[in-house]
Amino acid sequence: MKVVVLHGSPRKGNTYLATSLFLDELRKCGGVDVVEFFLQRAMPEFCTGCQLCLGNPNEKCPHARYVTPILDAILKADALIFTTPHFGACSMSGIMKNLLDHLDFLTMNVSPRKEIFRKKAFVISTGAGSTAAIKPIKSYLKNWGINRVYTCGIRMFTNKWSAMPVAKQRKFERMLCKAAQHFYAVPKRHPYLSTVFMYYMSKFILKKFVGVGNYPYEYWNKNGYFTKCPF
Numbered sequence: 001m002k003v004v005v006l007h008g009s010p011r012k013g014n015t016y017l018a019t020s021l022f023l024d025e026l027r028k029c030g031g032v033d034v035v036e037f038f039l040q041r042a043m044p045e046f047c048t049g050c051q052l053c054l055g056n057p058n059e060k061c062p063h064a065r066y067v068t069p070i071l072d073a074i075l076k077a078d079a080l081i082f083t084t085p086h087f088g089a090c091s092m093s094g095i096m097k098n099l100l101d102h103l104d105f106l107t108m109n110v111s112p113r114k115e116i117f118r119k120k121a122f123v124i125s126t127g128a129g130s131t132a133a134i135k136p137i138k139s140y141l142k143n144w145g146i147n148r149v150y151t152c153g154i155r156m157f158t159n160k161w162s163a164m165p166v167a168k169q170r171k172f173e174r175m176l177c178k179a180a181q182h183f184y185a186v187p188k189r190h191p192y193l194s195t196v197f198m199y200y201m202s203k204f205i206l207k208k209f210v211g212v213g214n215y216p217y218e219y220w221n222k223n224g225y226f227t228k229c230p231f
């Protein structure tokens with residue numbers, strides 16, 4: 001199984017440790033090949049909001065030299081892992097959000113990739129509001145058409161894993177091991193109902209309101225999405 005990990009923090013702290021535990025267990029399942037991107041280095045520019053990627057092939061992005069290698073790795077992978085600490089009120093890290101902004105052209109009504117529909121993803125977050133930090137990432141991934149998004153929020157109240165009571169550490173370690181085993185074994189499922197809904201909505205909007213000559217319409221047309229559902 002080819003796995004791509006997208007690290008939403010440069011700090012090798014709680015989230016990194018939780019991710020390492022998850023990856024160790026995943027590797028034990030066998031045949032796991034991991035490629036890791038530390039996004040602070042791999043995606044060092046902020047999205048400028050120019051929208052070139054929404055109206056043109058994504059190579060027009062001024063940061064294509066960073067986006068393309070990440071996108072290529074994502075498309076080749078069987079499974080994706082997104083990691084972020086919980087920051088502020090219900091937020092993911094800015095570093096993770098910046099990646100998702102740069103990849104927003106993958107959304108269903110622009111240029112969703114066929115390869116994405118067969119993939120599974122896992123989101124890991126640590127911190128008191130980790131569940132809330134995970135939620136928007138899951139929404140993004142569902143908009144891309146990812147087959148299934150699994151999550152693990154480590155609800156912890158210290159900035160250091162080892163400062164937690166040992167029993168709590170063990171509990172989280174067991175949780176991550178179990179989640180990794182499940183993630184490894186789980187087969188492709190039916191697409192989400194929201195994916196099916198978004199496909200038909202996008203098809204309608206692109207035909208009725210966007211139309212010939214505009215990039216999203218042309219992308220869909222070239223890939224045969226108007227005549228055949230891509231998932």
Ligand SMILES: Cc1cc2nc3c(=O)[nH]c(=O)nc-3n(C[C@H](O)[C@H](O)[C@H](O)COP(=O)(O)O)c2cc1C
Pocket residue numbers: 009011012013014015016084085086087088089126127128129156157158159160
């Ligand atoms: C900028 C920033 C904002 C944070 N905001 C919160 C917060 O609002 N509530 C909270 O309980 N913890 C907050 N934390 C703590 C982290 O969520 C928590 O320590 C997390 O496990 C850190 O993950 P890391 O070790 O991978 O960096 C914040 C930490 C940082 C750096």
